[in-house]
Every structure is written in C-alpha cells, then in structure tokens.
Amino acid sequence: MNIAYSPCPNDTFVFHALVHGLIPNTPKFHVTYADIDQTNYWAANREGPEIMKVSYAALPWVLDDYRLLPCGGALGRGCGPLVLQKEKEGRPEDVTGKVVAVPSDRSTAYLLFRLWVAKHVPDGVGEIRIMPFHEIMPAVEKGEVDAGLVIHEARFTYPEYGLHLIEDLGEWWEKDTGHPIPLGAIIARRDLHHEEIAKWIRASVEYAWKHPEASRDYVMEHAQEMSPNVAQSHIELYVNEYTANLGEEGYKAIEVLLGRAKDEGIVPHFDLEKLR
Structure with a gap:
C-alpha cells in the first residue's frame, strides 16, 4: 500500500511503527515524502498514493474521492500563522x-x-x-x-x-x-477499508507514544537539519490527543473552519456531512 506524508518530525514520529512493520497484520507500505502543498494537489487531481496527509483546507476539493480518517493528523493550539x-x-x-x-x-x-x-x-x-x-x-x-x-x-x-x-x-x-486549529488531515481513497486503516494508524500513534526512542533515528534522518531538541518540540506541538482521535471537538473545529470558508466563497461548495 502507498502512503505519502511530509518528512517533518510529527509525521515521521506518527507513522514510524506503521511503515516499519511494527503493527501486526498490516500490509507493507511504500512511503513518498512530500510537502503538504504537493499532496493537496495530488489529491485534488486524483493522483498520488491511496493514503495521504493533506491540509484540512484542501478537503473541499477532494472529499468525493477521499475520506477523512479520524486519526493521524494534526490539530493544535498556540501554533497559528x-x-x-x-x-x-x-x-x-x-x-x-x-x-x-x-x-x-x-x-x-x-x-x-x-x-x-x-x-x-x-x-x-x-x-x-x-x-x-x-x-x-x-x-x-x-x-x-x-x-x-x-x-x-x-x-x-x-x-x-x-x-x-x-x-x-x-x-x-x-x-x-474556542476551537483548536485544524492543520493536517489524513485521507484515504473511498474504495478502501477506512475503519481498518484508522485502526492501524491509531496503533502506530500509540506505539510512538509508548516507545518514543524507537522512532528517534527515523525522525532525525528526515528532520531537515533540525537539532534533536527542535525535532522533539515539533512533535510535542503537533502530536496530541487529536492525533489519536479527532473526537467530537476535533470534528467540530473542522466543520466550523470549512463551513465558514464555504459561506465566504473561499472554497468550493461541498457537503459538510462528507467530513464524517
């Protein structure tokens, strides 16, 4: 199975266990490291891997072909533009x-x-x-x-x-x-078994938290000249409770952001119900 995410520490930390065969009963994954702007357009053009990390802002363009997964992404506080x-x-x-x-x-x-x-x-x-x-x-x-x-x-x-x-x-x-900021979303093609994929990704997140030293070399290999302390700060900022499970608060934050953007005509019209 093919997957694309960025080389940033939060993504390599989250997906380390999954793509290194540490989660039982999962397929072998081929990883493409790509900036989120690139994956946004891959998804909109029906290109790229079956599973990708994109910006939440890109969802209105892709929801007919991809489904938002309830884990693996990033929502945060104190990290806005x-x-x-x-x-x-x-x-x-x-x-x-x-x-x-x-x-x-x-x-x-x-x-x-x-x-x-x-x-x-x-x-x-x-x-x-x-x-x-x-x-x-x-x-x-x-x-x-x-x-x-x-x-x-x-x-x-x-x-x-x-x-x-x-x-x-x-x-x-x-x-x-009152909501956190929806940043990066994990999406999968609609013809896949989403509940199973979400289960694998959640297990990878939980493995990363339980064994933080296991992913250290992988994280630093792709950390683009960051120091270990900066990489760790990056992980702590973006990997949180919403990474393991969006929950009602996470979904509400996404709906408010994209609903407002739709009302202002900033994104194309789309069905908000497709977010869940």
Whole structure:
C-alpha cells in the first residue's frame, strides 16, 4: 500500500511503527515524502498514493474521492500563522488595500487569513501574492510586499527581520471559536477499508507514544537539519490527543473552519456531512 506524508518530525514520529512493520497484520507500505502543498494537489487531481496527509483546507476539493480518517493528523493550539509587516506593531486596517504575501492558497493558514480579513478588514486587501514561505519575510523586509502571512518556525524568528506583528491568527481563531486549529488531515481513497486503516494508524500513534526512542533515528534522518531538541518540540506541538482521535471537538473545529470558508466563497461548495 502507498502512503505519502511530509518528512517533518510529527509525521515521521506518527507513522514510524506503521511503515516499519511494527503493527501486526498490516500490509507493507511504500512511503513518498512530500510537502503538504504537493499532496493537496495530488489529491485534488486524483493522483498520488491511496493514503495521504493533506491540509484540512484542501478537503473541499477532494472529499468525493477521499475520506477523512479520524486519526493521524494534526490539530493544535498556540501554533497559528502570523500576519506581519515592517513598519510597526499593527492593526487589521493596516492591510487594507495592501499587497500581502501568503505561502499557499490551499492551506489552513490561508483560510484563517481570508476569514480574518472578511471579519476585520471590511474594505479588503489589495492583492494576495503566493510565494514560497521561506521567501515571505525577506520580501516584507525589503518592501517588495506590504505584509506577509508566515507559518512554522517564522513564529519565533520574525524579529530577526525587523518585522512586527499585525495579528496572531491562531490566537484570533481560538478566541473567536474556542476551537483548536485544524492543520493536517489524513485521507484515504473511498474504495478502501477506512475503519481498518484508522485502526492501524491509531496503533502506530500509540506505539510512538509508548516507545518514543524507537522512532528517534527515523525522525532525525528526515528532520531537515533540525537539532534533536527542535525535532522533539515539533512533535510535542503537533502530536496530541487529536492525533489519536479527532473526537467530537476535533470534528467540530473542522466543520466550523470549512463551513465558514464555504459561506465566504473561499472554497468550493461541498457537503459538510462528507467530513464524517
């Protein structure tokens, strides 16, 4: 069976036991390591492996062909994207009519940004420009764009570029809804046995928690020059109770995010019932 997920520590930690034959009565897995932006489009184009990690924001494009699994993914708190600018600590109206760089147009970060703009920037931004996430802060610093939407480790490094916070979208989302942020989802083709696959993945998560040392070499092999401490922090941030089981709270967070995005016309119309 074929599976695709990122080389990030949270994914390699979660799937180590499954793809190394440590979960009984499972098939042999062939792994493709791919960034989530790549898997988002594979799924939308009916390409790629039978099982994939994609952004929750991509689900409206793929639910006719893939089913959301209730485990293996990532929802979190305190890990949201930031809106930054160069001049000063900002306010929402600072992006009115401005050029804002974003790392993707099919990501949770993008959905949160668009929902925040719809609620707090009534006259809208001037232009949304997509660029690789590692190029966004330098572009804001150089004045090539007015503001930037940043993710990942940029939460901690943006002061090095002389940038200032306009909004922490994760903090805004949690205050506005009370829900965690839906980040990465695990999907499987609809013609597969989903309950069995979910059982395997949940067993892999539980194995990882019970034997954290077992996956250490595998995690660090793919950790893209992270130190062990940074890799461990990454795991602790993104592998949590929702990874083992979305539960009612997890599903509700997803439904609120995608329901709002559908109502704003940010994603195509889809049947919310297909999320469960």
